[in-house]
Amino acid sequence: xxxxxxxxxxxxxxxxxxxxxxxxxxxxxxxxxxxxxxxxxxxxxxxxxxxxxxxxxxxxxxxxxxxxxxxxxxxxxxxxxxxxxxxxxxxxxxxxxxxxxxxxxxxxxxxxxxxxxxxxxxxxxxxxxxxxxxxxxxxxxxxxxxxxxxxxxxxxxxxxxxxxxxxxxxxxxxxxxxxxxxxxxxxxxxxxxxxxxxxxxxxxxxxxxxx
Ligand code: MN
Numbered sequence: 746x747x748x749x750x751x752x753x754x755x756x757x758x759x760x761x762x763x764x765x766x767x768x769x770x771x772x773x774x775x776x777x778x779x780x781x782x783x784x785x786x787x788x789x790x791x792x793x794x795x796x797x798x799x800x801x802x803x804x805x806x807x808x809x810x811x812x813x814x815x816x817x818x819x820x821x822x823x824x825x826x827x828x829x830x831x832x833x834x835x836x837x838x839x840x841x842x843x844x845x846x847x848x849x850x851x852x853x854x855x856x857x858x859x860x861x862x863x864x865x866x867x868x869x870x871x872x873x874x875x876x877x878x879x880x881x882x883x884x885x886x887x888x889x890x891x892x893x894x895x896x897x898x899x900x901x902x903x904x905x906x907x908x909x910x911x912x913x914x915x916x917x918x919x920x921x922x923x924x925x926x927x928x929x930x931x932x933x934x935x936x937x938x939x940x941x942x943x944x945x946x947x948x949x950x951x952x953x954x955x956x
Contacts (some may be wrong), residue, residue: 769819772843776861785853787846795873798896799850800829802869802907802939804948805862805928810935812839812920813850814874816883820845825920828869828935829901833922839907841916851946855955865952867941870934872898877906877923892922899942900934903927 770787779786797815802808803824810828813820823839830837838906850871856862876883877893886892890909894901911917922928939947946954 769817769844770846773845776843778860780933782856782860784852784856785846785848795897796875797847797850798870798872798874798894798898799868800825800870800898800901801866802828802941802948803862803864803866804952805856805864805897808948810903811842812890813845814883815847815850818847820847820849821883821887823907823918823920829905829920829922831901831928831932831934832930833920833924833928834930835922837920839918839920841909841918851943853941853946853951855952865948865955867946867948867951868902870889870898870942870944871941872896877904892920900938901927 749774751906762897771785777784797809797820797937799813799820801811801813803811807826810825812823812825812829815821822842822845824842825837825839827837853867855865874894874896877895878886881889881892883892884923891908893904894907895904904927906923907918908921909916909918941947941951
């Protein structure tokens with residue numbers, strides 16, 4: 746499986762995501778000082794064929810997993826404190842946060858002390874996704890508060906539904922595995938597969954390397 750993160754502007758793909766207004770990323774940029782953090786400032790553009798799916802593991806002041814889904818040329822993002830489950834009976838809180846640039850999907854490193862989101866980040870899982878219901882767009886489904894996606898990652902596959910349960914400044918959603926052939930109550934990839942799918946490193950490795 747191969748996902749292009751970087752050749753975004755070059756790889757034109759008709760249909761969606763060409764012109765992200767800088768407004769989409771204004772909250773992302775306002776929280777960060779790009780002279781001090783290694784995180785991408787981000788440019789608008791495409792990630793390549795297929796829609797990008799990413800789960801980053803982020804050892805911030807409280808450890809969490811950041812789910813990112815490419816929607817209209819940026820990464821819609823949710824912070825999932827417990828990370829994803831492959832058990833359809835498990836409901837995982839997912840707090841919607843600001844959109845991130847597509848380039849963020851390939852970011853691993855340490856966000857320095859005192860900065861927003863300080864701590865180590867790895868790409869815990871990535872791949873592509875498509876809509877479970879092909880008759881709606883990701884943007885429509887997100888707006889409606891019910892987003893069902895079919896993930897083609899390395900650790901996570903199959904259907905997941907995000908359902909918004911509370912509006913507000915940081916809307917709350919629940920992330921639930923759909924009942925399909927990839928559902929498996931015995932797996933627990935968050936604990937058994939802690940390493941990056943890009944580099945094989947854990948957040949502890951990354952923190953130690955960059956200390
Ligand atoms: Mn985070």
